Amino acid sequence: MYSGRMQSLLRTIEFLGLSLWLGSDVFLSFVVAPGAFRILASRDQAGAMVGFGLWWMHVIGVVCGIAILLARLLRTRTLSSLAAPAALCVVLMIGLTVVSQHAVSPKMAALRTQMGSIQTTAADSPLLAEFSRLHRISVSLESGVLLAGFTAMYLTVRELGVGR
Secondary structure, eight states: OOOHHHHHHHHHHHHHHHHHHHHHHHHIIIIIHHHHHHHSSOHHHHHHHHHHHHHHHHHHHHHHHHHHHHHHHHHHOOGGGGGSHHHHHHHHHHHHHHHIIIIIHHHHHHHHHHHSOTTTSOTTOHHHHHHHHHHHHHHHHHHHHHHHHHHHHHHHHHHTTTTO
16 A cells, blocks of 8 residues: 555545546636626637637636546555546546537537628527527536536545544
């Protein structure tokens, strides 16, 4: 087994990974996105800004997720620890993020290109309707990442046995 210091370092990596991922998701969702749509000159510019931030948030999230799982694996030295509820939440977070990044975001980008401008697209346009549907899916996926992340954080804290 690892020394107490190494155990603490690996736990810190797990908590840091979860904190960075959740913090970036909350910041993008509740600060950057609303701010971009409020401050920038057009919805198209705001959407481009949010899309850029979302891409980076997804990359950071997947890297953090892998780091969390590797730190857990090193700390416990057993593959079965990846089947623990906290680890399964992280796996779910990675899965939802990958689906959002590679299945939903590219389709939304293609629709934005086809429309030219969301602002000038007719409200009854089938392209805009499909974009709106995909946006709802994207928001649902990100909400799932947040919920799974908060759950993972709770379960990871509970694993420490604090207060027992």
